[in-house]
Amino acid sequence: MRYAYFPGCSAESTARDMHQSTLAVAEALGIELVEPEGWTCCGATAGHQTDRVLAAALPAATLVKAADMGLDLVVNCAACYNRMKVANHEITTNKQVRVKVADALGRDYDGSVNVRHFLEVLLDDVGVDAIQKMLRGSLAGTKVASYYGCLLVRPNDVTGFDDPENPTSLDRLVHAMGGTALDWPHKVECCGGGLSMSRTDVVINLTDSIVGMAKMAGADCIAVSCPMCQINLDMRQLDIARRQGNHYDMPILYITQLLGLCLGIAPERLGLNKLMISPAKVVKAVVAA
């Protein structure tokens, strides 16, 4: 299994833990990930709030490099995944956008690169059965609230990822690892995404409601697959405690970190030391399979 792999800008900064754990899990499962040389920023929310052509051209700069490699492009950041998928959709359905993107890039791109989320690779290409055979640890006794946020599942006709209202991709992996995947109502609520700095008040309200609901559902931790969700739910718990007086102490782990632990990978290689809310109790709860 060989793929082009787009780490996304946060992989080099605030989501180095996501990147490290993705690489470690991929290596353990025999998935080869090759970064397109010179990959560039997808433009994120700032891009699509600013200009439609810019929002398509920035992802296209990397997509065209993946096209040259002749490989599917695997993305683990939900935000980058979303922008890549939307750019492909815009370029294939809107002739004017395709022409303008070609002018911006200096070459034509037809929107044909297959963009896959790393979760899709784990579930559809590797498969739950094969993953289970390789597990050395188990989440038995650990209750996990799977949190998908917005950008994996919306717009669903473009991303095609799972069910937009009740996705189960993360839950299936948690279940495969022997953990309890909680049925809870905030799976696809929004954490506030890119407003973390500009409208911290809004983000504190939204994350308080999400983490609070996970706590009420009895979660030991929340599993995520998006760097924005991770940092908002993790770091903003400090503000929620200070400003709202709610102390959740809820570890927010990437699904690749949980999977890495169960594959027997050392916590240091999974970036677990980078979380603001200590995941120690989750790490300790992983028992021999």
Add this chain to the structure above:
Amino acid sequence: MAITISRNKSAGGIARRVREISGVDLSVCYQCKKCTSGCPVSGMAQCPPSEVMRRLHLGAGDELLNSDIIWMCVSCETCSARCPMGIDVAAVMDALRKLAVERGAGKPEGNVPLFNRAFLKTVAMFGRTYDIAMIAAYKLGSGKLMADTEKFPTMLRKRKIALLPPTGADRKTVRRIFKKTKEDRAGR
């Protein structure tokens, strides 16, 4: 609830431009308010998404660009996902943001346009985002100097944020993209 719209110089208000930018047919909205019910910020905003749609129907002008919802909207797209008429309400919000910047609407709380400019500036320079430079530019511009500073020592110790600017990106292509799209906007 009664909605009052001020009289506008151009008939039809800004709806035509919103339709052009977003490609959305605003007229099919029948005010079921499903967008507002699912919107994570509708409880905090003065004018929820269904009201934005109604105001556009009624011929709202530039005053709508000062609504707090425009920059409080988190682009989660729940509204678009749940609209029974398939209206891309999130694309309408993107169009309103573009118009707000274009027409110099009042500076919104939190100054998201400044954040977006700071973000894209580092992308234009390095080909990838450079968080620390972006944060510094946003803090200086917004005056929120002390926000979140108590978290920096821990983040730096954990190396949760990169100190040095990113390297290895194809900066040439990114510079070209910014130049060409800027020219395109100017020509529109």
